Amino acid sequence: MNTLExxxxxxxxxxxxxxxxxxxxxxxxxxxxxQAMASGDVKPNRCPPGGxxxxxxxxxxxxxxxxxxAFVLNSQIDPSCGVExxxxxAVIDPKRCIGCTLCIQACPVxxxxxxxxxxxxxxDDWCTGCDLCLPPCPVDCITMVGVxxxxxxxxxxxxxxxxxxRIRYHARETRLAREERDNQERLAKKASxxxxxxxxxxxxxxxxxxxxxxxxxxxxxxxxxxxQSK
Numbered sequence: 001m002n003t004l005e006x007x008x009x010x011x012x013x014x015x016x017x018x019x020x021x022x023x024x025x026x027x028x029x030x031x032x033x034x035q036a037m038a039s040g041d042v043k044p045n046r047c048p049p050g051g052x053x054x055x056x057x058x059x060x061x062x063x064x065x066x067x068x069x070a071f072v073l074n075s076q077i078d079p080s081c082g083v084e085x086x087x088x089x090a091v092i093d094p095k096r097c098i099g100c101t102l103c104i105q106a107c108p109v110x111x112x113x114x115x116x117x118x119x120x121x122x123x124d125d126w127c128t129g130c131d132l133c134l135p136p137c138p139v140d141c142i143t144m145v146g147v148x149x150x151x152x153x154x155x156x157x158x159x160x161x162x163x164x165x166r167i168r169y170h171a172r173e174t175r176l177a178r179e180e181r182d183n184q185e186r187l188a189k190k191a192s193x194x195x196x197x198x199x200x201x202x203x204x205x206x207x208x209x210x211x212x213x214x215x216x217x218x219x220x221x222x223x224x225x226x227x228q229s230k
Contacts, residue, residue, distance in 0.1 A: 001065065009065060010038035016057045018049040018154070019162040021108035021169050022130035024082045029108070029169065040066050048077050049129070051084035051153020087156035088144035089127040090134075094119050096141035103133035103142060109168040128165050184225070191222040 001009070014034035025046040027033040036042045037058065044058030055075060059068050077084050090112070092103070099117040111127040114120030124147075133142050148156035198216060203209045 006035075006038045009061070010034045012061050013037050013044075013058060016050075016054070016061060017047060017162070018054065018128075018157050019166040019169065020049045020128035020130050021165065022049060022128065022132065024048050024131075026081065030166070037062060038065075043068075043078070045075050045078050046081045048082040048084055049087070049153070049157065051155075052076060053154045057154075084152045086146040086150060086152055087148045088129040088131075088146050089124050090122045090129070091143050091145050092120050092122055093141040093143070096139050098139055098141075100138060102136035102138065106132045106136050108132060108172065109165050110172050111168075126165075126168065128161075188223055188227070191219045195219045195223075 010031070011034075014031050017030040017034060019030050021029050023029070025033040025042075027036060033042070033046065037044055044062060045055045047054050047058075050057070052075075055077070062068060090103075092112075097114075097119050099114060099119060101114065101116050101120070103120060104112045104114060108130060109126055109128055111123045112120050112133060113123065129144065131144060134144070195216065198212060198219070201212065203212055
């Protein structure tokens with residue numbers, strides 16, 4: 001399989017994933033897991049949100065390229081990745097939330113809103129139930145609450161919800177990349193201004209020359225980092 005064919009297969013596999021971006025599969029996002037399946041590195045049984053039906057959907061896509069035995073086609077989710085369960089949403093206890101913003105930074109689909117030292121709120125319609133907001137919370141004020149009764153996997157999710165989650169995930173990635181570039185540009189301008197000021201200074205002793213050289217080295221490194229991030 002050439003690169004174009006592998007990417008096309010990855011596209012099809014990604015479209016069949018629930019886009020919760022939960023990383024339970026062991027990969028940083030749904031696309032990375034789809035790419036790993038397309039290259040034959042992993043089996044299609046590592047997505048708890050997709051459940052057993054998800055395994056079957058992925059297996060049908062993979063079968064023409066990587067014949068899968070009956071065990072895989074009918075297997076349960078790899079236990080190392082978690083379990084198939086009713087879909088939950090995160091709920092924040094307003095009495096315990098300290099407004100640290102760590103959960104906001106962890107949410108892959110921007111489903112948590114708030115500001116530093118202010119109460120955070122979860123947008124239920126946006127939450128994918130990924131659990132990623134739980135580990136960073138320093139006061140354990142977040143609880144995952146099931147909202148689909150006994151329905152699990154794709155019976156608790158829908159293609160339209162997956163599409164919306166994917167759009168929000170990519171929008172967040174784009175925003176974070178833009179913010180990082182803007183921050184690096186600000187730092188580069190600040191470093192350039194410091195370098196100009198440093199070059200305007202005069203040094204009358206060997207110690208002062210050495211100190212200027214040290215500062216120039218630090219500033220040059222900062223400017224180089226900013227350039228590399230562009």
